[in-house]
Amino acid sequence: MFDYETLKVIWWLFVGVLLVGFAVMDGHDMGVGTLLPFVGKTDEERRVLINTVGAHWEGNQVWFVLGGGAIFAAWPLVYATAFSGFYWAMMAVLWALFFRPVGFDYRSKLASKTWRTSWDWGLFIGGTVPPIIFGVAFGNLLQGVPFHFSDDLRSTYTGTFWQLLNPFALLAGVISSAMIIAHGANFLMIRTEGDIYRRSRTAAMIFGSLALLAFAAAGVWVMNGIAGYVITSGNIPGDLPNPLDKTVVVQAGAWMHNYSLYAWAKLIPMIAFIGGALAIVFALINKPLLAFIGSSLSMLGIIGTAGVSMFPFLMPSSTNPNSSLTVWDSVSSHMTLELMFFATIIFLPLIVMYTSWAYKIMAGKVTLDFIKNNDHSAY
Amino acid sequence: MISAELVDASRLQFAIVALYHFLFVPLTLGMTFMLVIMESTYVITNKPIYKDMVKFWGKLFGINFALGVTTGITMEFQFGTNWAYYSHYVGDIFGAPLAIEGLMAFFLESTFIGLFFFGWDKLSKNKHLMVTMLMALGSNLSALWILVANGWMNNPVGSEFSFITMRMEMVDFWDVVFNPQAQAKFVHTISAGYVTAATFVLGISSWYLLKGRDVEFAKRSFRIAAAFGFASAMSVIVLGDESGYTVGEAQQTKMAAIEAMWHTEPAPASFNLIADINEKEQKNNWAIEIPYVMGIIGTRSLTKEIPGIHEIKEKNRVKIINGAKAVTALAALRKDTKNEALKAEFEKYKADLGYGLLLKKYTEDVSLATPEMIQKAVDDTVPHVTPIFWSFRAMVAIGTGLLALFATALYMSVTNRCGKQKWLLRWALWFIPMPWIAAELGWFVAEYGRQPWTIFGVLPTHLSASTLTAGNVYASIGGFVLFYTGLLIVEMYLMVKFARLGPSSLHTGRYHGEAQH
Incomplete structure (x- = not known):
């Protein structure tokens, strides 16, 4: 139905959609996790926060799991190379995520204060660590990652965990973390009232501003100080994927090429700024739903900017640029991409439909009275 | 070359995280189904006690x-972090069912589980039942896709190796989905999950009956569990047997190990009930045999032979020698992809490529393999017999015990004597851990029995691991064990x-200990 080249581009878009879906959906309950110990001052207030996402965090987390599965199916080399290379970063993400299912489900099952406070911090870790690490990972992708392939396509990562934590990557971590916290705060404004609402509003504006400032700073940094990568030969889009069949060079300013090549590409970072600014304004004038849409758009813009700047690169290699992974040579076979294309266009709309239904059923403010009246059945 | 220590560490980590995960999966599979039964009864009879049952269980x-x-989160990422070469080599096929599992099943289950718990006051009775059904459907479909992936590891159909991309590629998705191995595993695994949930409900209900508390609630739960458990236990045993005789060489090797069958016997072969296995001399010192049974189970005929371990190994020797030629031709072909002579040479031996790769454990250049190396590779092709032989027998013994338990429980239920026999109640209570033990043993037989392969006949385990250091993997094992054990203790406590x-615990005011308040 589609030729191979088109499918490769479609899958680049799909993975982008899944990442944005993850940020918008799982992002808001992770943001709630980060804000939990600060916005909720008493046990009841914290239970209000937890119950705003109580019925949904599980479904939302599947965006993360599906992201992993889709990258496995569509870009097996990226799945293999990135997750084994970023080994300890991945372990940190997994271990932090362990706190979430048990934190949500077990926290309010016992009355002990120590028990509940411990799980609150568990939920804080589970909501805070993953977004920071994802940001740091993107920061490293933009700079290139030290890995290479052998002749039989076995990847070896030659860096350390600590070198992932370089200044630019940490800045990317700040962007990611701040945008997720602001997004979570916007969600809390939709679902709460009173003190919690007011504290969330303050957090939404502070972290929304921080995300935009950090994003602007990273933009300036990339324009002036981060070299990009350029393919100089091979790597024909329609060819069978073989990442060793090309030459790549490092070139200052290369991450800006796509913006001069395609005028529309400039829209993507603009969406990040406009969405983020609108989110702050709408929080200020107490329009939480619009603020939530604003922060969603902003995340689309931020994630999209990283993707568009690097296209067609997915994971450039700093130590052996020819081993870099691109949209053209990291992919599955034509058949698998096509099969997964159909699976996605059938099931993703269904997922969006029943998720929306679930949110509609559970709509409305979660109040302190609700917690008191449902002491034994609420989280 | 990947060090043997790294491969062992990676395998140990995978076994630990998979076995931990599998402590929780079977109960989920079965409980969702039992909740549907209980809630349907509630919707039909309108008796609040059934609603309480759904809420409590x-x-x-x-x-x-x-x-x-x-x-479960770990499982989705474990292939990338620790089995990177595997992920590259077979991701084209293996990744698809995993991604479809997320799209079709896990999303469904996880979205509706939220409404299951929090939607009671917001949904009509029928709508809530529908939510519960969709949750159960999601968890069972999830098992289907995971076992499609796992079935392919044991019987890699519908795929072919490509020398340009240096990996296996999908050629027929429906072959992968309707892989008889996958279908048999699916039915066997979900039935085992149903038995687990039934044992869980039966055992806890029995405890209430022994204590003489919440009698109405416990009796009704007991009856549902007895009927559901009996049907499921029958299904596990009948369909467990199915996975014994399905096609494929992986199964033949596994079956030979399960039965400690060192030599091909004239059909129909006898079944070793127990045996004193001598791995060193590759024979059984003695065995109690039941004539004909093995041949009938294994081939569903009286005339077909089942190959023994020695015969399987001798066949594999030829494959290893041919496979070595494929490996050598492939390396040359990768450097000169247009060379027709190399391509022809490779195509000639391509079918045995995986067997040639077994030699990579002993030498980087397989064309230089010595007869000793070849012998070692041949010996590797059949896993250790003793642990598989005994694990299988323990699993079957537990399964038989469970069937007897449910048959008795069902008989007492239909004759309206449920709750009167203390011995039965105690039996049910003490049998609670049994299905978990059987499930873990079953995992071990299936996956350890697949060694030395990750993908049977295609990719050896020792090539599949990521290029990490063993020290790193041991450190992460420490982390996983710490986390999982801590969480398991908390879970058991709750x-x-x-x-x-x-x-x-529902605070309805209708149950044991609440009247005093």
Whole structure:
């Protein structure tokens, strides 16, 4: 139905959609996790926060799991190379995520204060660590990652965990973390009232501003100080994927090429700024739903900017640029991409439909009275 | 070359995280189904006690589910972090069912589980039942896709090796989905999950009956569990047997190991009930044999032969020697992809490529393999017999015990004597851990029995691991064990606490210990 080249581009878009879906959906309950110990001052207030996402965090987390599965199916080399290379970063993400299912489900099952406070911090870790690490990972992708392939396509990562934590990557971590916290705060404004609402509003504006400032700073940094990568030969889009069949060079300013090549590409970072600014304004004038849409758009813009700047690169290699992974040579076979294309266009709309239904059923403010009246059945 | 220590560490980590995960999966599979039965009864009869049953057993299910999700996240990423070469080599086929599992099943299950717990006051009775059904459908479909992936590891159909991309590629998706191996595993695994949930409900209900508390609630739960458990236990045994005789060489090797069958016997072969296995001399010192049974189970005929370990190994020797030629031709072909002579040479031996790769454990250049190396590779092709032989027998013994338990429980239920026989109640109570033990043993037989392969006949385990250091993997094993064990203790504590509280934990005012308040 589609030729191979088109499918490769479609899958680049799909993975982008899944990442944005993850940020918008799982992002808001992770943001709630980060804000939990600060916005909720008493046990009841914290239970209000937890119950705003109580019925949904599980479904939302599947965006993360599906992201992993889709990258496995569509870009097996990226799945293999990135997750084994970023080994300890991945372990940190997994271990932090362990706190979430048990934190949500077990926290309010016992009355002990120590028990509940411990799980609150568990939920804080589970909501805070993953977004920071994802940001740091993107920061490293933009700079290139030290890995290479052998002749039989076995990847070896030659860096350390600590070198992932370089200044630019940490800045990317700040962007990611701040945008997720602001997004979570916007969600809390939709679902709460009173003190919690007011504290969330303050957090939404502070972290929304921080995300935009950090994003602007990273933009300036990339324009002036981060070299990009350029393919100089091979790597024909329609060819069978073989990442060793090309030459790549490092070139200052290369991450800006796509913006001069395609005028529309400039829209993507603009969406990040406009969405983020609108989110702050709408929080200020107490329009939480619009603020939530604003922060969603902003995340689309931020994630999209990283993707568009690097296209067609997915994971450039700093130590052996020819081993870099691109949209053209990291992919599955034509058949698998096509099969997964159909699976996605059938099931993703269904997922969006029943998720929306679930949110509609559970709509409305979660109040302190609700917690008191449902002491034994609420989280 | 990947060090043997790294491969062992990676295998150990995978076994630990998979076995932990599988402590929680079977109960989830079965409980969702039992909750559907209980809630349907509620919707039909309109008796609140059935609603209380759904809520109470649902509470225990939720405590279990949380850890199922926790340990499940690891599984989705474990292939990338620790089995990177595997992920590259077979991701084209193996990744698809995993991604479809997320799209079709896990999303469904996880979205509706939220409404299951929190939607009681917001949904009509029928709509809530529909939510519960969709949750159960999601968890069972999830098992289907995972076992499609796992079935392919054991019987890699519908795919072909490509020398340009240096990996296996999908050629027929429907072959992968309708892989008889996958279908047999699916039915066997979900039935085992149903038995687990039935044993869980039966055992805890029996405890209430022994204590003489919440009798109405416990009796009704007991009857549902007895009927559901009996049907499921029959299905596990009948369909467990199915996975014994399905096609494929992986199964033949596994079956030979399960039966400690060192030599091909004239058909129909006898079944070794127990045996004193001598791995060193590759024979059984003695065995108690039941004539004909093995041949009938294994081939469903009286005339077909089942190959023994020695015969399987001799066949594999030829494949290894041919496979070495494929490996050598492939390396040359990768450097000169247009060379027709190399291509022809490679195509000639391509079918045995995986067997040639077995030699990579002993030498980087397989064309230089010595006869000793070839002998070692040949010996590797059949896993250690003793652990598989005994694990299988323990699993079958437990399964038989469970069938007897459910048959008795069902008989007492239909003759209206449920709850009167203390010995039966105690039997049910003490049997609670049994299905978990059987499930873990079953995992071991299936996956250890697949060694030395990750993908049978295609990719050896020792090539599949990521290029990490063994030290790193041991350190992450430490982390996983620490986390999982800590969480398991917390989970068991809550599970026991709420099982003891019983339906009074719902605070309806109708149950044991609540009248005093």
